[in-house]
Amino acid sequence: MDREDRRRFFVIGSAILEVVTPVLRKKLENNYTNHGVACFKDFLNSQPVVHNLLFHLRHRYMTCCKDNGNCRSNPTLPINYCQWDLLYTENPGPGQHYCHCKYTAKSVQLEDLDITLAGPYLLNCCTGTSRTTGNQNAQARQYKNDYLSHNTKCGITKPEYDAL
Numbered sequence: 001m002d003r004e005d006r007r008r009f010f011v012i013g014s015a016i017l018e019v020v021t022p023v024l025r026k027k028l029e030n031n032y033t034n035h036g037v038a039c040f041k042d043f044l045n046s047q048p049v050v051h052n053l054l055f056h057l058r059h060r061y062m063t064c065c066k067d068n069g070n071c072r073s074n075p076t077l078p079i080n081y082c083q084w085d086l087l088y089t090e091n092p093g094p095g096q097h098y099c100h101c102k103y104t105a106k107s108v109q110l111e112d113l114d115i116t117l118a119g120p121y122l123l124n125c126c127t128g129t130s131r132t133t134g135n136q137n138a139q140a141r142q143y144k145n146d147y148l149s150h151n152t153k154c155g156i157t158k159p160e161y162d163a164l
């Protein structure tokens with residue numbers, strides 16, 4: 001890997017981290033403010049978000065003590081345990097261990113969400129996201145995975161760079 005490959009890697013990585021991530025955060029903010037919610041924490045605590053969207057993106061094959069008719073099992077789990085723990089805290093008390101009613105949103109700020117969490121949240125939780133916008137978000141996340149997160153060479157060739 002020559003010096004120029006590393007420079008191109010740095011340019012693409014910087015663009016993803018400094019441009020794409022704030023754009024995703026702004027889309028998330030627009031989504032919850034359009035629903036009349038004052039803050040991100042209140043939005044995360046709302047029934048449709050915590051149960052129908054986020055809980056089952058982290059926990060597979062779980063049914064809830066409330067609203068179990070809307071429980072679903074995703075073939076993939078786009079939210080990992082560290083991301084779930086960033087957003088929610090478990091409350092002690094009665095109820096099933098893995099029921100959404102046992103979790104409360106933490107005082108998380110949009111700035112705390114990185115692209116790996118903002119992407120799945122935006123794709124799965126934001127209503128009114130057009131198919132084109134959803135595809136663009138998925139493509140941005142895939143670029144991040146291919147060229148930044150899983151790039152073991154820490155470099156990008158000239159043809160790849162030109163295409164990006």
